[in-house]
Amino acid sequence: MAKLITVGNQKGGVGKTTLACHLAFAAHEAGRSVLLVDFDTQGNASQFLSQNMKITKNAGGSELLFGGEELIFGQTPHSNIKLLHGHKRLQALDVRNNEVLEMAIAKRREMRKLPFDYVIFDTPANLGPRLASPLFWSDIAILAIKPSLSSMVGLEDMFETIGNAKKRNPILDIRFVINMMNRSSGTQKKECEALHQKFGKNIIGEFSLRQHVADALDNFKPVWNYTKDAKLKREWKEFTARALAVSE
Ligand SMILES: Nc1ncnc2c1ncn2[C@@H]1O[C@H](COP(=O)(O)OP(=O)(O)OP(=O)(O)O)[C@@H](O)[C@H]1O
Numbered sequence: 095m096a097k098l099i100t101v102g103n104q105k106g107g108v109g110k111t112t113l114a115c116h117l118a119f120a121a122h123e124a125g126r127s128v129l130l131v132d133f134d135t136q137g138n139a140s141q142f143l144s145q146n147m148k149i150t151k152n153a154g155g156s157e158l159l160f161g162g163e164e165l166i167f168g169q170t171p172h173s174n175i176k177l178l179h180g181h182k183r184l185q186a187l188d189v190r191n192n193e194v195l196e197m198a199i200a201k202r203r204e205m206r207k208l209p210f211d212y213v214i215f216d217t218p219a220n221l222g223p224r225l226a227s228p229l230f231w232s233d234i235a236i237l238a239i240k241p242s243l244s245s246m247v248g249l250e251d252m253f254e255t256i257g258n259a260k261k262r263n264p265i266l267d268i269r270f271v272i273n274m275m276n277r278s279s280g281t282q283k284k285e286c287e288a289l290h291q292k293f294g295k296n297i298i299g300e301f302s303l304r305q306h307v308a309d310a311l312d313n314f315k316p317v318w319n320y321t322k323d324a325k326l327k328r329e330w331k332e333f334t335a336r337a338l339a340v341s342e
């Protein structure tokens with residue numbers, strides 16, 4: 095059976111897409127098959143994985159999960175990674191909120207039988223049905239968090255959405271990744287300590303702001319195949335190993 099992982103947080107720009115792409119690369123390199131479902135209208139994960147910047151112009155991506163048509167998985171240059179891509183017209187799903195949520199609940203069993211080792215969902219920065227649906231299906235939700243007051247306050251809304259998803263999907267487990275830390279900031283250090291107090295061992299990754307991370311994806315690579323910094327490589331590999339194992 096597939097293992098389903100939702101990467102989320104309604105806060106924008108915290109690293110959801112970066113984490114989702116690295117999970118897909120790691121599973122691919124481990125010889126496992128991956129479907130990346132991109133529920134974001136920006137479609138950045140689809141672009142990084144397909145190396146096709148124009149992919150977001152076409153419909154026929156992740157919205158197919160809520161239509162009657164046959165699923166056609168998009169190809170990528172990586173033999174083990176397939177896509178249901180993100181594109182601008184996904185916003186139409188938000189308008190059909192209740193209908194989409196009902197379909198999502200009804201589709202749980204089918205989603206968990208998709209013919210892949212991993213299904214990874216990259217989700218948009220809002221609490222609508224494109225985040226709620228994969229939470230009904232997933233084994234784990236990985237929440238990307240920035241150590242800042244606004245990011246931490248926003249988590250409360252996210253927990254409410256997760257609480258609702260758990261009523262239908264009791265197996266859903268939550269893990270956290272602290273991202274974009276600035277180690278020279280005393281304020282951020284305190285915020286990180288507070289996160290560690292609160293979430294303890296459920297924090298499975300902790301990353302500083304490093305340009306090599308952003309540059310790697312711009313070169314269509316995971317950071318461990320881009321940087322020469324051994325520590326940076328190791329940190330990202332260890333995170334993906336933990337995340338992919340957590341649902342086993
Ligand atoms: N650890 C990091 N170090 C440096 N840059 C990073 C790091 N993590 C993410 N970034 C960069 O920060 C920006 C936002 O990251 P990303 O797109 O992954 O966030 P997101 O949560 O998916 O955003 P959105 O809410 O818009 O979907 C990107 O340019 C990305 O390359």
Ligand SMILES: [Mg+2]
Nearest residue numbers: 110111134138
């Ligand atoms: Mg994103």
